[in-house]
Every structure is written in C-alpha cells, then in structure tokens.
Amino acid sequence: MSRTLGRLLATASLASLAVTALAAAPAHAAPTRDEPAGQAVVQSVTLSADAALEIAQAAMREAARQKQRVTVVIVDRSGATRLVVKGDGAGPQTEESARRKAFTAVSFGKATGELGRSLTGGRPSIADIPGTLFLAGGVPVASGGAPIAGVGVGGAPSGDIDEAIAQAGLKAVAGRLR
Amino acid sequence: MSRTLGRLLATASLASLAVTALAAAPAHAAPTRDEPAGQAVVQSVTLSADAALEIAQAAMREAARQKQRVTVVIVDRSGATRLVVKGDGAGPQTEESARRKAFTAVSFGKATGELGRSLTGGRPSIADIPGTLFLAGGVPVASGGAPIAGVGVGGAPSGDIDEAIAQAGLKAVAGRLR
C-alpha cells in the first residue's frame, strides 16, 4: 500500500475507523490466534464456488433489471479467478476492467469507488501497482474481519451503477459469510 | 465504464442523447427482444470480412490522398481482430495505437477523439482500463443502435487526420449496416 493511501487513512474520519482496521488486517484468518505453536499450517477461509455462483447470478439479475450489459468477475485473496461471467452484449473491455476492480477490492479491503475518490490523480500512487483499477464497481467480500474475495463489475455507463450491481451480488450471500 | 465517463454523460447536452443511448446499450443485438423464452442462444450482428476490406481500402485511399503513412485496424465487439493493414512506411507504433483506438471505439460506442476530449487527465479514469487509448483516430461501426466493430487509424501527425481517415473508411459501408 502507498504513501497516498497512507495519507488518506491518516486523514480519515473516526467514522471510517472500522473500515481502516479492515484494511490494516487483511488476512484469510488470524494465523497466530488459534494455531498450536510449531504448527506448519494456517487456517484460511475462502468463498465457496456455490456462493460465487449465487453472487454472479444475483448481480446478473440486477444488471438485467437495470438493462445494463456487464461482466462480473470474482477473485479470491490469492488473486486467483473464482468466477467470470460475461453478459450478453457486454463490451470487450469489461472482462479485464471487472477483474481489476475485483483484484483491487480484495487487495485493499475496500470498495474501489471509495478508494478511487481518495486518489488525487498525482503520481506516484497505489494506482501504479500492477493489476489494480480504481474505478467504482469493485467490492470486497469479508469474513471474520478480513477480505476473502473481491467482486468486480464492468460495463455500465457509470461506475456507480457497476457498484450497485456488485453490491446486489454481495447481498445474496450476506449473513452467510461467518 | 468509469466515474469519469459517467460524469461526462451526466453533463452532456440533449443533442448528444442519441449517442449517450448508444453507449448505454452496447450490444450485438437485443437478446431479449425477439428470442423465444428458454432459447439458449442470442442473435448478433458482425461486420463482414468483405466490408472490413472495403473500409480498409477506402481508408488507405484517403491516407494516400493526404500523403499520410498509417496503419488501419478493425476489431469486432468481442475485441478480436478482423483486419490489420500497415501502410508503406508507417511507424512501428502504429499497429498497436490503431488497434487500441479501434478497441476503445467499439468498447464505448463513440469516437476516441470525443471520448478523449472529455478526460481531464486526472486519475483514476477509464484511460486506466487495459487495451484502451483515448487519442483521436478510432470510430465505432454501429448497426441497429449498437457498436459492432471499431476502426482505428494511427500514424498521421495529428489525431484529427487519423480520425478523418477512419471516417473515410467508415463511409464506404455506410447505408449497408442495417
């Protein structure tokens, strides 16, 4: 993470402290908490494939309701693809833009729209990190206080619509993320 | 698509509403319009190879008339190459710049020059999406109200000349795009 984000966090209001804490503890799970000393493994939590499909379908339904032609991508905390679905008529740029939004959201534990609004456009910034994209439309999936996946949507004429579609997807599994 | 473009659309005049609608409905064809319920396929429309060659030849003739040494690239709505022709003496950067202009035009359903003029230069913006280039010289090919291909031209000393060459190509098939 960067100087730019660091400054952003430093100037954040108290109201966003919970989110800040999330960014400061981005882990599958706390490996030191409940591991017996000397164990060579750590437990982690991943989004299930079933849940990924539920998110994608809910997002695609919302996109249809809003008559948007989008692509949805879900990546896990290692950056590996969990799901891609390209909607009918979605543009050729949508797979990569959705993927990068998902990647960015799971990397920093925040919605890409929120992160992007804090970037001034000057360089250097975290926007220089390969694989990232700070346009609205990416949201993190959190479990146990840590991001375990990112959902990215691309293709609507405004990032805010992309984000609303991603949030609709996320809502489908809310409450079952332990 | 991005916050930046979203804002751009929000502030667009009524006169450009038709174009805005085009951007908001970027599809090969409307899959829900005339598909029987339950059908697993959607109809789409693509530029024919013959038309691609006609566009390229008309563009190359215009480039010769203007004594410009350019490359012309046409990509379809999936982002796949339909045509590339590199003019005699065109620079080594022209294939990729023409390709990206074509890709950008078919992605957003507008000329790249128009899109580029709306970008302020600040980041983040849609210019961060991989594969795009917002210099003038890319124009969309539309059919049935949706972009089906993009024509990109690179190599002239000004993007406006590149765009004029691309438009000359497009003109060769105008009226036969249904």
Added chain:
Amino acid sequence: MSRTLGRLLATASLASLAVTALAAAPAHAAPTRDEPAGQAVVQSVTLSADAALEIAQAAMREAARQKQRVTVVIVDRSGATRLVVKGDGAGPQTEESARRKAFTAVSFGKATGELGRSLTGGRPSIADIPGTLFLAGGVPVASGGAPIAGVGVGGAPSGDIDEAIAQAGLKAVAGRLR
C-alpha cells in the same frame, strides 16, 4: 487446421461424415445464405449468458456427484471468455487447462478427446497451435451446424471424467440451441 487432422479426416469412416462436415463449415452462421447482396454485416449466433450459467451449474452438480474438484470454462467462437467457475479445491492448473480444452473444442468443432485420440504424438501437428490442448474434457456447443462455443473441464484424475462432466453441462441446454 493441419496436415495431421487432414489425414485423420481423410481416413474417417462414413459414419463420421456429419461431424466432418461440421469441422469443414465452422461458422457462427452461414453469412451468404440469407444476406442481401451488398450488406456489410453478417448474422451470427452466440450462446447466451444465461445458458452459459446453466451449463456451468449442471457441470458443477455432476462434478459434485462424482466427487471431483474441477474448473469449468466456456469460450465463444471468437475465443473470448463467456464463463469461468473454479470449484472448491480445484488445482491451480485447472483454469488454464479447462480454457484450452474449451478453445480447442470450439476451434475444431469436435470433442478434444476425439481429436486427441487421432494425434500420433509426432510433430508437427495441430497440437502446436497456440492456445490448444488435446486432452479429453472439451466439447463444442453447436447451433445450426456450426460450433458457437466450447465447454472445457479440468481437474478430474482422468480426461474421460472431465468430458463426462462437460457433457452433463451441455445436456442442460440441449434442445434449446436451435
């Protein structure tokens, strides 16, 4: 397509002629059939996003039934991704192997297992073409006598199981491919 496949087709029995014809006419749709002379566009048919999701879910159910941990990838006739879903615990090699099987099936209009059995292992062969993989587990989705998409599955300990899972996915939309 290659000398190797050419020979394979030349020695194929009459029983496989229908399939051979499919390979010889791999198109979204026949552009010359019903296009008015001079039209600059051709109609094509693509698998819908809904159908892609149905295929993926049916394939994942079959994988669960067989206790296999696999990834399913669907690509369209332009080679673009339509869907990826990585099952819980599927290996890191499965996304790319499933993608290449899907790509190969839609490229040649046949199941990858059938194609692979015809390759002798000598080089040069069509197995040298970038993006292909001739292990069983890829099946074409055909409409109107032409491949419109490919479904690829990777991760089971045998390609035959991968193919059975892909076929189970395909079955979910059979009869609705016009």
Added chain:
Amino acid sequence: MSRTLGRLLATASLASLAVTALAAAPAHAAPTRDEPAGQAVVQSVTLSADAALEIAQAAMREAARQKQRVTVVIVDRSGATRLVVKGDGAGPQTEESARRKAFTAVSFGKATGELGRSLTGGRPSIADIPGTLFLAGGVPVASGGAPIAGVGVGGAPSGDIDEAIAQAGLKAVAGRLR
C-alpha cells in the same frame, strides 16, 4: 488431468492406491464435510510463511552439503508464490524450472519425478498443460490428505539430486502438517 495420467492411474499397482486417492481428492480441505448447510465459505489450510522459510533453509543446507547450486520455489494450492530463494551461482533457468516443478507437484499431488516416469513422451499428455514441468525435483506438501503446497528445486545436474534436496526441505516440517 489427462487421458495419459488416467491410464497411468488405471494401471497403477495396489501399493500406490493411497497416492492415487490423494490425486483424486486434491483439495485444501473437504468443504462439504463440516460446513453448515448454506454457509458461503469453506475452510482451507495453507502452509505458513514460517514453515516455507524452514523448508527453504533446510533445502539450501542440503544443497550446500551436496555442493549444488540451486533455486528453491514454494507455491500454494492457488498457484501463488509463497517463497523463492536463488542460491549463490545458481543458473538463470533455475527459478522457472523450480517454480514449474513446485506448480506441477501441488497440481497433481505427486512428486514430479514419479509423474514424469509415467509419461511416454507421446503427445498429447498432461505435459502440454501450461505451467507444468515433469522433471524430478518437485514434491507436494500434503495436509489432511490433500496437497496444500509444492516445493520445487532446480539446478543440480540430475533431477534425482534436485528431488533429494526438496525432500530434505519437506522433512523439516514433517509431523507438523496436521
């Protein structure tokens, strides 16, 4: 996985059945075993960074003892890098060869030497899958009956020495993998 490996497994002796079962159940953990119905997450197990460092150091000690100049790479079950250490004077090819051995071992849940001995050299085979390398020197790290990481070593004049060095690394954490 491929027809080739399928055949290999089919002809494997009873003695190797345990290993075969491992290959047939390659997962971080069994997600259906202890997840409450409806949960959107699955538990998985990863090698800790401390354990990765212990493996690397033990492997480098063994390499020094055998006067070999090698690179050690550890990747997790998602294919992501956990550790790379390039020994003094190790060749430029060793990073990628060690990485691919590690990737192959964690993908198929077996030592690359064992897998490689079963390949006849004919194509197509699993050796065509991108990212794999079937030379000896890669060993899987298993926990709970499933591969969670791969350790790859490259640089010795024989793959058997590479494998012995990898095994020496693995030994350092044996018994603590639960």
Added chain:
Amino acid sequence: MSRTLGRLLATASLASLAVTALAAAPAHAAPTRDEPAGQAVVQSVTLSADAALEIAQAAMREAARQKQRVTVVIVDRSGATRLVVKGDGAGPQTEESARRKAFTAVSFGKATGELGRSLTGGRPSIADIPGTLFLAGGVPVASGGAPIAGVGVGGAPSGDIDEAIAQAGLKAVAGRLR
C-alpha cells in the same frame, strides 16, 4: 536454423538446389552488391501495402470458392505484421496459426508444408524456435532471390487447402515482384 534442417538440406536432391540457395541467402537484398564502401545504410525491398491487400483479396476469393472460412496473415522480413484479415466464421485459432505460418515461411524461405514434411517429430528441431509453426499453409514471397514476406493461411480442415489458398493469393502479385 537447426541441425534437423541442416540434415534435410544435406540430403536434398540437386533439383531442389535453387530453393536451398534461397534458404542460404535470406536477405532483403544483397547489401554488399551496390553499396559504396563506407555507406552506413543498406537497401532493402518490402512488399507494398497495395500488394498485400491484393494477395489477401485473391486468397479470400479462393477461400470463398472452396467454401473455406480462413484467416490470412502477411508478415514482412522483420516479422512485423503487414496484413491480417479474418474471414467470416473463421475459428479463434486461425489468426495465430496463420501468423505463425507466415512467420515461418519468411524466416526459412520455403513453404511450411515442405519444411514440415522434413521434420521427423523428434526433438530438438527448428519446430522449437518460438513463433514458428510447421503446418502447411504458409508460403514465402520472394524478390531478388530472397524472402521479403510470408503469407499464412489457417482455418481449412487440411493444411493442403490452406496452402492452395495462400498460393492463390501469391499468384495475384507474381511477375510484379522483380
């Protein structure tokens, strides 16, 4: 060039000596022939963009006549793209296979079919050189005894048909290559 091709040339009959000489003198033009001593530049000859378009159109006409759906690629002696045209309904693998056939033909100054028939399938061979493909369908364009471009065709069910289409293209400019 490789041991394999070396052997091939060594055993070639006298009848093919002219072709062998071509392979042994692959140059844009003879730089020592007419350059004043001390000149820092050499003259070379390239296929014109007009000629590239003529070749492509003649090849596409032949493909239509044979009812084949193919892609045609032309590359120059530096390996740079001069022309790509993807026919209606051509498969997703055809752009890269046609490109590699064109690249191989201009690299070795012979038709890829002829080169491929001389490869035994054993490794190492020139088929290991990146960017090459030794399936029939690539033909060199020669001027002044040296290859100046390569024409590659991919998509027909047999490499021999691909080559016939490429030859039909080449014929369109024969006699005007000086």
Added chain:
Amino acid sequence: MSRTLGRLLATASLASLAVTALAAAPAHAAPTRDEPAGQAVVQSVTLSADAALEIAQAAMREAARQKQRVTVVIVDRSGATRLVVKGDGAGPQTEESARRKAFTAVSFGKATGELGRSLTGGRPSIADIPGTLFLAGGVPVASGGAPIAGVGVGGAPSGDIDEAIAQAGLKAVAGRLR
C-alpha cells in the same frame, strides 16, 4: 500520433518546419516516387549492422569518457532490434528504458527529449502509446528525410547526458547516411 503532438506541431515556429516535415513523412523511402506502376514492392533503406556497431562503440566510448554506466539500444523502422549493448554495471532498468527511447525516436522522427518537453503531463497523450518513453536519451537516425532507426541510451543520472551519449554515437555515422 496524437492530438497532443498535433497541437504541438501546429504551434511550432517556422524554424522547426523541416523537422515537422520529417515527422509528417516518416517512411523508409517514398514508394510512389520511383516505382514503376504495378510493382508489388517498395524500396526501403535500413541502417547496416556495421553502422549499428559503430554507433554503439562511439556511444560507449563517450559514456566511458563521462564515467557513465549505460545501455545502448538501436531499433529499426519496423521496431525490430538491431543492437543492444549493456555497459559494465548498468542498472537493470536500462535495457528497457533505452529500447523505448529508441522506439519512440524512430516512431516520431524526433529526439525524445524534444518530444517530452512538449508533453504537458495531462492525459490522454502520445505517452499512452505502448512501447514509448518520452525521457531524453533517444535520437532518430534519418536517411533521405525519413527516420530509418532510433538510438536509445539509458542509465545516466540525467536524460540530457543520455542524449549526449546517443548523439556521440550518431555522429560516428553522420555523413554516410545518404
């Protein structure tokens, strides 16, 4: 070329018109000037390998004189590498930075320092074209009024020193470029 450069050219003083003309006519040679009608080939001029070596050695001598540790790259008008030499102790970034400066100089027919001074830093601009770098240190090699190669130097603590080294190289062949 871009709107940005277009504007730059539009506002250039008369004194720079010769250079502007160079940018507007970037070709190996004028193909229409002296080709018999119907010829399928065009003559072009390339820097000889001997001249490339002379340039590199003169540049390296100048670098030694200035106690700079640099890499020199020369590319031709097709973008292909003609020469790379990495000086003793030159940094790992120098090969790519020198290559991009050379590529940019031969693409636009001007020194990269001059081009870069005209860029305002706003986006979009020609600096977005892949493969370019607008830091000082790249100079074009021109023959017959057109750029035929680019020389790029990277590694000195200031781009102006890099450019002086490139110019020292160029001087070694000046007067022999016809």
Added chain:
Amino acid sequence: MSRTLGRLLATASLASLAVTALAAAPAHAAPTRDEPAGQAVVQSVTLSADAALEIAQAAMREAARQKQRVTVVIVDRSGATRLVVKGDGAGPQTEESARRKAFTAVSFGKATGELGRSLTGGRPSIADIPGTLFLAGGVPVASGGAPIAGVGVGGAPSGDIDEAIAQAGLKAVAGRLR
C-alpha cells in the same frame, strides 16, 4: 534515468551529494580500477543467498512485531530474483509491488520513498520506466559505494511502515557488506 530525476539531482543540496554520487556510479564494482589491461572480465559483488535469507527473516520478524501482513522481495543488480517470501495473509498485489520497489531501489540506488517524494506527478518522468514503482518500501543494498541489490516490502497500510520493515531487514546484514 530521466530529465525529472536529473532536475531533482541538480537542485539537491550539498548534503545529499554522497547519495547523488551513489546514483551516478551504480556498478557492481569499478571495472576499470583494478583490471589488468585487456582482461575480458570484470569483478562484481552480489548479495549472498544466506544474507538474503537473513534480511527476509529480519524483515518478517519486524512485520510480525508491527502486526503487518507483507511480502518481501529481493532482486540483484541484474534485476534477477534473489528471494521472495509472502507472509501469511498478505494481499495478492504485494508480490508485484514489493518486487517493483526492490527493482526501483537497486536501479536508482536510493530508497523508493525518497525518489517518489521528488516526483511531481507530471509526465513524462522516470515513473514511466517499465518495472518501476515509486511508493515507499524499497531500499537499496550497497557495497563499495554501489547498489548490489534492492529490498522491497509491500502490504502495510502505509509505505512508511513498508520502508521501516525493509530497513529492519537491511539492518540484519549491515556492517557485513564490505
């Protein structure tokens, strides 16, 4: 190096001259100092693998102390990887961001935080050079007055914390770098 950095160095105070000299003399070792005339080799100094492991472990201990989840990467003066270790729960963007910080530090012989603070955000600048990243968290390892390796850390919510972790690693070998 760029105009931007050049200007930065030109305006630097006397106090930073030692560091400037370091940037101006970035070499493994001085090849002209003690090589007999005519020798074809130069001596250079590299960080040992043991030292790389010591640095990584010290950095990981500091990260644990600060409860940060980071990745540490060390590259040598040729840009080749010496070490990567990804901490438990570190984000997917950390491997590449740490690698680029290490690359940048060894390229320019300064901490990335210091370099980044001197960049104004305008383009063109050295931030356009491929492989670089000018966020804090990268520090050079120097020996004999020249950078021989770079240590990069990524993953903390502020670049200053990343840099403190990198410095803690460096401290572990300080005094033994001759």
Added chain:
Amino acid sequence: MSRTLGRLLATASLASLAVTALAAAPAHAAPTRDEPAGQAVVQSVTLSADAALEIAQAAMREAARQKQRVTVVIVDRSGATRLVVKGDGAGPQTEESARRKAFTAVSFGKATGELGRSLTGGRPSIADIPGTLFLAGGVPVASGGAPIAGVGVGGAPSGDIDEAIAQAGLKAVAGRLR
C-alpha cells in the same frame, strides 16, 4: 537439470569428465572459497561489455566470411542481455533463437549442439524448461571453471555453421578470461 541430462552425464566417457564437472559447478565464482565468515556478499565475475563487443564483431566477421546472415546474442549468468546484434538480412526468428541458445549454453555450461545430441526427443526432458533451445549455435563462456556468459548465433542453414560462428567469436577473447 533433468533426468535426461542426468542419464547423459552418467553414461559420459571419462574424456568428458572435465566438462561434466563444469556442469556440476556452475557458478560465477566459488563463494565459500575466499569469503571471510559472515560476509554478506560473494564475488562474481562477469564478461565485460568490451569483451562482449569483441566477441560480437569477431562472430560477425566470420559470418560475413561464410556469407551467412545471422544474429548474435550474449547473455550473462543471471540471464540478462549483454549484447544483441542482428546482421543485415538476418531472419525474424534469429533474435529469439540466438538468445535461447545463449541462455541454454550459460545455463548448462556446455555447447547447445553437444547437449542437443544427447536428447532423444522423448518428453519430459530439459528441453521443456522455458527459455531453452537445444539447437547447435550456443556456446558457454567460462572463467575459473564456471560459465559466466553464453554466446548464441542463429540464422545459418545449419546449426553447425551457427556454432562455428559462435566459436569464432569466443576465440577473440580466449586467454583473457582468467
């Protein structure tokens, strides 16, 4: 290194033992020999840029004498480029084939022709390692019993001629490699 090469070494005659030992001890220099305990650095030896230029020029002279049009590439023991020079009229495949031969020679410390003759063509083998090419034309540059660079030549109609050209280059610095 592989099982295949291991076997090759095992069956090598006594006469080749010196070379075998070279392969078994591939290092810049022996780091344990003369380093004070606890030192964090190791000394290594690299080919000087001057020597690289001398090798390239001698190789190009030999190529001219044999009327061959080739590319010469030299890489160091880290795999980084030291020199590339592409001869007039050399084919587009020659840069990459020469680079891979150089890479292979410095990786395994033997001529690529010798290594290639020992490969049976079966897979898996060391020919599967990325970046390698086992065609004749690559020779190692050794100093102090270890490979410090590789010289690769590509473009002649036979690998044996490529190798002779590489050896002529190497001869130019023989006796000055300490």
